[in-house]
Amino acid sequence: MLVIEQMDVHYGIIQAIKGISITVNYGEVVSLIGANGAGKTTILRTISGLAKQSGGSITFEGDDITKMAASKRVEAGISHAPEGRRVFPGMSVYENLELGAYLSKDKAKTKKSIEMVFGKFPRLAQREKQMAGTLSGGEQQMLAIGRALMLDPKILLLDEPSMGLAPLLVKEIFNTIKEINSSGTTILLVEQNASQALALADRAYVLETGKIVLSGKGEELLKSDEVRKAYLGG
Amino acid sequence: MDVPRTVFTKRNLVWLAVCLSIYFLVFFLRSYGILGNYHEITIAQICINIMLAVSLNLIVGFTGQFSLGHAGFMSIGAYATSLALRSRPDTIGFLIGITIGSVLALVVGVIIGIPTLRLRGDYLGIATLGMAEIIRVVFLNLKITNGAAGLMGTFRAANWTWLYLLTVMAVLAINNFVNSSHGRACISIREDETASEAMGVNTTAYKIIAFAFGAFFAGAAGGLYSSYFYFIKPDLFGFLKSIDMLVIVVLGGLGSITGTIISAILLSLLTTILQDFSSVRMIVYSVILVIIMLFRPQGLMGTVEISHVIDKFARKDKEDANTVS
Numbered sequence: 001m002l003v004i005e006q007m008d009v010h011y012g013i014i015q016a017i018k019g020i021s022i023t024v025n026y027g028e029v030v031s032l033i034g035a036n037g038a039g040k041t042t043i044l045r046t047i048s049g050l051a052k053q054s055g056g057s058i059t060f061e062g063d064d065i066t067k068m069a070a071s072k073r074v075e076a077g078i079s080h081a082p083e084g085r086r087v088f089p090g091m092s093v094y095e096n097l098e099l100g101a102y103l104s105k106d107k108a109k110t111k112k113s114i115e116m117v118f119g120k121f122p123r124l125a126q127r128e129k130q131m132a133g134t135l136s137g138g139e140q141q142m143l144a145i146g147r148a149l150m151l152d153p154k155i156l157l158l159d160e161p162s163m164g165l166a167p168l169l170v171k172e173i174f175n176t177i178k179e180i181n182s183s184g185t186t187i188l189l190v191e192q193n194a195s196q197a198l199a200l201a202d203r204a205y206v207l208e209t210g211k212i213v214l215s216g217k218g219e220e221l222l223k224s225d226e227v228r229k230a231y232l233g234g
Numbered sequence: 235m236d237v238p239r240t241v242f243t244k245r246n247l248v249w250l251a252v253c254l255s256i257y258f259l260v261f262f263l264r265s266y267g268i269l270g271n272y273h274e275i276t277i278a279q280i281c282i283n284i285m286l287a288v289s290l291n292l293i294v295g296f297t298g299q300f301s302l303g304h305a306g307f308m309s310i311g312a313y314a315t316s317l318a319l320r321s322r323p324d325t326i327g328f329l330i331g332i333t334i335g336s337v338l339a340l341v342v343g344v345i346i347g348i349p350t351l352r353l354r355g356d357y358l359g360i361a362t363l364g365m366a367e368i369i370r371v372v373f374l375n376l377k378i379t380n381g382a383a384g385l386m387g388t389f390r391a392a393n394w395t396w397l398y399l400l401t402v403m404a405v406l407a408i409n410n411f412v413n414s415s416h417g418r419a420c421i422s423i424r425e426d427e428t429a430s431e432a433m434g435v436n437t438t439a440y441k442i443i444a445f446a447f448g449a450f451f452a453g454a455a456g457g458l459y460s461s462y463f464y465f466i467k468p469d470l471f472g473f474l475k476s477i478d479m480l481v482i483v484v485l486g487g488l489g490s491i492t493g494t495i496i497s498a499i500l501l502s503l504l505t506t507i508l509q510d511f512s513s514v515r516m517i518v519y520s521v522i523l524v525i526i527m528l529f530r531p532q533g534l535m536g537t538v539e540i541s542h543v544i545d546k547f548a549r550k551d552k553e554d555a556n557t558v559s
Contacts, residue, residue, distance in 0.1 A: 050428060069436065070431050070432070070434070071434045071436040073434075074432070074433065074434030075434060082429055086432075087426070088421075088422055088425035088429065090424075090537065091425060099418060099419075099422050099433050100433055102418070102419060102434055
């Protein structure tokens with residue numbers, strides 16, 4: 001469904017992504033893992049249109065979206081929960097979710113989506129009127145994921161959902177991601193937490209300084225010596 | 235969040251009544267001579283400052299785009315109105331001038347906004363400052379605007395009715411914009427531009443819309459100014475004028491229309507009162523600003539509106555009534 005071919009991204013004169021090709025099929029969970037600065041976040045930002053690429057192409061459901069504006073990509077069904085949660089701190093949980101469905105004109109459907117999110121994250125329902133900036137880290141992450149689900153996207157781009165969370169919460173978040181995937185949403189996941197990410201993923205790519213060095217099935221990579229040495233600590 | 239869709243709700247009727255009573259109160263006080271010309275000048279200043287500050291708040295407070303060039307848009311409206319009143323010194327000339335001036339300010343806002351709104355924070359502030367200076371220098375050098383001497387003896391078409399009507403219209407328009415889904419999009423840009431873009435908000439478009447909309451009402455305020463105070467010159471619309479407006483907005487609370495109105499009234503009154511003590515005027519004014527910023531850094535109202543406060547009390551009353559029964 002999502003095909004990236006020979007993608008280059010530059011920040012100024014520094015090339016962050018060097019000719020990367022990635023394919024995501026319908027219904028899959030695909031993980032991108034790699035060290036800090038490998039370019040994981042940049043790839044997600046380029047897919048959602050927040051960063052501009054300098055070479056290569058992106059095809060989504062058969063259409064070339066390389067030059068499409070970020071807002072149009074959301075409309076096409078690509079939803080991005082950006083790194084570091086990025087909720088709107090001065091707005092209530094409810095308003096944050098409403099903004100997630102900003103592109104939808106259908107008020108009734110928005111309400112239904114909010115209920116769906118509250119069903120998935122009961123904690124958010126309790127905090128409906130609270131300012132998002134006053135939520136705990138885990139709750140903010142739930143809100144960021146919930147907000148990204150508001151438009152019922154075809155593909156969800158998740159950027160380090162486990163960042164800064166307690167191990168128990170990480171487990172919870174990963175379970176939710178699994179649920180979201182089994183209800184039909186394709187997921188492209190970027191993670192530092194390699195073991196969790198690989199266990200969840202159907203397929204995965206390993207990145208190093210802007211290049212793909214390894215790819216394959218999640219469980220295979222989990223067992224591979226190279227990955228174990230580099231990311232899983234022996 | 236359930237805003238009734240009909241126009242004649244209880245709330246709207248109450249606001250209409252409040253607006254009308256303020257109008258007639260001032261009107262009668264004027265005709266009985268309790269408020270003299272001197273007072274009317276202060277009132278005019280208040281109305282114009284409210285328009286300028288509320289429209290600047292849309293840009294700085296709600297959309298979060300730091301602008302130091304609001305005086306530039308004001309001057310466009312002021313010159314257009316002055317020139318129109320020159321060729322047709324009556325109310326119709328005034329209305330034509332103020333319309334052309336506001337639309338022109340809006341167009342300039344769009345033209346300037348497209349390249350500069352890609353900048354963020356301080357950089358945008360400096361770019362808008364430069365833009366206002368360019369506008370000022372253009373007026374300084376054009377023949378039709380009479381250079382540094384400015385335009386004098388403009389026909390006074392603006393009176394209390396026009397001042398009040400246009401101010402109420404500007405506040406109403408901006409308030410409705412802010413509370414619409416478009417306004418929500420603007421606020422989301424202030425809260426987090428990246429996240430807002432990831433939600434599918436066309437951030438560039440909304441920044442330009444807010445900028446142009448703010449410029450439009452600044453132009454209208456400039457039109458009122460030129461027609462009420464007879465006299466305009468390029469110096470009036472310099473850097474300090476933009477700072478004045480920014481002070482009102484920051485003092486009232488970034489993102490609160492109520493706060494902006496309150497602080498516009500307070501600061502205008504303060505300026506008038508201190509006029510008699512000209513030697514210490516700037517000191518007292520500055521000290522008051524410093525004190526308020528120390529004790530209320532979020533501004534007088536923060537992001538709270540008077541309607542929120544009323545809603546809260548109404549809800550509390552209802553809850554109290556429920557617990558009693």
